[in-house]
Amino acid sequence: MPRFATSLTSLRSSEIRDLMKLATQPGIISFAGGMPDNTLFPIDEVKEIINTLTPQQQQAAFQYGPTPGLPSLLDSLSQHLESKGLPVSTNRLMITTGSQQAIALLARAFIDPGDRVLVENPCFIGAISAFNANQAQLTSIDLDNEGIHIDQLEKETQRPNKAKFLYLTPYFHNPRGILYSAERKQQVARTLAGTDIVLIEDDAYGDLYFYEEDKPRLTPIKAANPSGLDICYTGSFSKILGPGLRLGWLLLPESIYQRCELIKQSLDACSPSFTQVIADQFIRRGMLQPYIERIRHEYRRRAETMSDLLQSTLPPDVQWNRPRGGFYIWLTLPQHIDASAVLKRTIDQGAVFVIGKTFDPKGTQHNTLRLSYCNTNQEQIKKGITIIANAIKK
Numbered sequence: 001m002p003r004f005a006t007s008l009t010s011l012r013s014s015e016i017r018d019l020m021k022l023a024t025q026p027g028i029i030s031f032a033g034g035m036p037d038n039t040l041f042p043i044d045e046v047k048e049i050i051n052t053l054t055p056q057q058q059q060a061a062f063q064y065g066p067t068p069g070l071p072s073l074l075d076s077l078s079q080h081l082e083s084k085g086l087p088v089s090t091n092r093l094m095i096t097t098g099s100q101q102a103i104a105l106l107a108r109a110f111i112d113p114g115d116r117v118l119v120e121n122p123c124f125i126g127a128i129s130a131f132n133a134n135q136a137q138l139t140s141i142d143l144d145n146e147g148i149h150i151d152q153l154e155k156e157t158q159r160p161n162k163a164k165f166l167y168l169t170p171y172f173h174n175p176r177g178i179l180y181s182a183e184r185k186q187q188v189a190r191t192l193a194g195t196d197i198v199l200i201e202d203d204a205y206g207d208l209y210f211y212e213e214d215k216p217r218l219t220p221i222k223a224a225n226p227s228g229l230d231i232c233y234t235g236s237f238s239k240i241l242g243p244g245l246r247l248g249w250l251l252l253p254e255s256i257y258q259r260c261e262l263i264k265q266s267l268d269a270c271s272p273s274f275t276q277v278i279a280d281q282f283i284r285r286g287m288l289q290p291y292i293e294r295i296r297h298e299y300r301r302r303a304e305t306m307s308d309l310l311q312s313t314l315p316p317d318v319q320w321n322r323p324r325g326g327f328y329i330w331l332t333l334p335q336h337i338d339a340s341a342v343l344k345r346t347i348d349q350g351a352v353f354v355i356g357k358t359f360d361p362k363g364t365q366h367n368t369l370r371l372s373y374c375n376t377n378q379e380q381i382k383k384g385i386t387i388i389a390n391a392i393k394k
């Protein structure tokens with residue numbers, strides 16, 4: 001019998017992955033995954049890039065690259081991040097293999113077995129598993145429509161067993177869908193200042209806003225550069241170009257960067273050069289912004305269709321919000337309704353979603369669920385939401 005590491009006992013199999021298997025059954029309408037729509041990928045643009053690379057660029061694409069990323073991409077991405085007000089020149093930027101790796105690197109850099117870390121409830125499942133893989137003790141803080149509860153955060157920062165970091169997804173949260181208010185972000189920064197608790201700010205969806213008026217609320221906490229606070233900012237090409245590229249990034253204070261670079265060296269030496277060359281050219285040739293605008297428009301259309309249908313079909317005691325960006329709508333059912341039972345009924349009828357318990361670090365929520373509108377067309381949304389609304393009413 002092989003003797004596996006004890007740290008593996010803290011890894012639970014992802015219910016999302018199990019559900020993905022169901023989601024791939026032919027004909028099932030899936031509101032489960034958080035992946036972009038296959039039909040929206042910029043395939044023609046990427047073909048054009050590949051066909052017009054210089055011999056030098058072609059060779060670089062096949063070669064190993066520096067651990068922190070190809071210099072050309074670091075440079076073009078810096079400009080993209082600077083346009084969001086991020087302090088690129090006073091921090092260090094690193095390309096990672098998806099932002100999942102960025103989160104995993106930070107988990108490795110900070111967590112000793114049993115260390116406390118603070119997360120939102122609900123929380124992105126990939127972060128929960130990265131923290132569990134390092135045997136962290138997760139303390140979760142509730143969310144409302146503006147962000148995490150500051151009174152709970154204050155209490156947690158004052159405990160003697162001090163948490164190592166707080167992990168937040170303030171921009172079109174996965175799974176909750178919310179966009180933090182500017183005030184709540186300021187309160188988070190004020191509460192953490194001087195505590196030695198690092199802030200991990202995950203911005204995987206910020207570019208996918210639907211309404212121009214929300215732009216001021218999208219300014220990262222890292223951009224305000226609050227004093228007395230170490231902020232690790234993570235981002236990704238997955239939702240704005242394609243997850244198959246496996247490219248994300250980390251913007252870090254120097255001392256944290258050095259640790260993460262060492263850990264990354266031991267993991268994969270470098271992220272894929274091939275896709276780094278493509279992403280770099282995508283930015284340099286001015287293709288990124290028009291593409292983001294195109295998908296923003298399409299996801300907004302889907303979000304609005306789904307919201308209109310939910311409004312007309314769901315019982316009034318189901319709580320949810322119209323999304324303002326990103327991929328997700330979060331439903332809170334009345335206490336007596338079990339989301340797992342609803343899921344069983346909808347699978348029989350040909351539609352699938354993710355139950356909220358999956359994203360609950362405590363694993364106790366039974367009456368919540370996440371709907372994604374990113375990977376279904378208008379017709380599927382109409383059919384699938386009718387199935388789900390009927391299953392909730394039963």
Ligand SMILES: Cc1ncc(COP(=O)(O)O)c(C=O)c1O
Nearest residue numbers: 098099100124174204236238248
């Ligand atoms: C909030 C959040 N962060 C990070 C990721 C990781 O994405 P990737 O590793 O593809 O960059 C995801 C993916 O769904 C996500 O929803």
